[in-house]
Amino acid sequence: MSAATLSRPLTLALSKGRIFDETLPLLAAAGIEVTEDPEKSRKLILPTSQADVRVVLVRATDVPTYVEQGGADIGVAGLDVLLEHGGAGLYQPLDLRIARCRMSVATRVDFDYAAAVRQGSRIRVATKYTQIARQHFADKGVHVDLIKLYGSMELAPLTGLADAIVDLVSTGSTLKANQLVEVERIMDISSRLVVNQAALKLRREAVRRLIDAFARATEARSS
Numbered sequence: 001m002s003a004a005t006l007s008r009p010l011t012l013a014l015s016k017g018r019i020f021d022e023t024l025p026l027l028a029a030a031g032i033e034v035t036e037d038p039e040k041s042r043k044l045i046l047p048t049s050q051a052d053v054r055v056v057l058v059r060a061t062d063v064p065t066y067v068e069q070g071g072a073d074i075g076v077a078g079l080d081v082l083l084e085h086g087g088a089g090l091y092q093p094l095d096l097r098i099a100r101c102r103m104s105v106a107t108r109v110d111f112d113y114a115a116a117v118r119q120g121s122r123i124r125v126a127t128k129y130t131q132i133a134r135q136h137f138a139d140k141g142v143h144v145d146l147i148k149l150y151g152s153m154e155l156a157p158l159t160g161l162a163d164a165i166v167d168l169v170s171t172g173s174t175l176k177a178n179q180l181v182e183v184e185r186i187m188d189i190s191s192r193l194v195v196n197q198a199a200l201k202l203r204r205e206a207v208r209r210l211i212d213a214f215a216r217a218t219e220a221r222s223s
Ligand code: ATP
Pocket: 015, 016, 017, 018, 019, 059, 060, 061, 077, 078, 079, 080, 081, 099, 100, 101, 168, 169, 170, 171, 189, 190, 191
């Protein structure tokens, strides 16, 4: 970590949308107000009411990279994103219990999933989450042909591209609208605090203070 990195404000990486929106109240509880609305501004670096803390806006999937490589000291990332990224070089001190949803397998209503996953069979699965899907079917002893997609996974079983999808589900209304059914829940998903290893040592006090404030805010919200 360079001298320039050490003298800059403590930098928190967030993605626009639900993670930003749901982190904001936790920051506010820690006495940190973000004064600009990212949906209205084009700025990628946002000051806060504390001169020594700033927010940088990055793509959700880029948060682990920014934090691991020191572009940010701390970040908030979904468990899905962390599992796909690997997250080996990241300290993960806290489940913030925000942006909650689940990772599930879904198929067409008329697809016999139970028969398809019998030991020794093969299944074609389309997903953005290839690491999670590979691990899940390996654990079940099912041979899987993974098809990597970047969006609109619901379309894959409808067009014959795949037998099943592995995707995030919250209400299930998107699946329902496309005549798909959730046939298996793989895991619950929420967003975690991630911390750069060097920052944890070299900016120990400031980082600790922020982690503790997040922990108190998370506790207060769930009790
Ligand atoms: P974009 O939607 O801009 O392409 P993204 O999908 O990576 O980007 P978000 O939709 O903001 O970003 O999702 C961020 C995180 O929120 C995901 O990594 C996941 O952990 C969680 N998430 C995704 N979809 C939902 C949902 N429907 N309900 C609750 N949490 C969700």
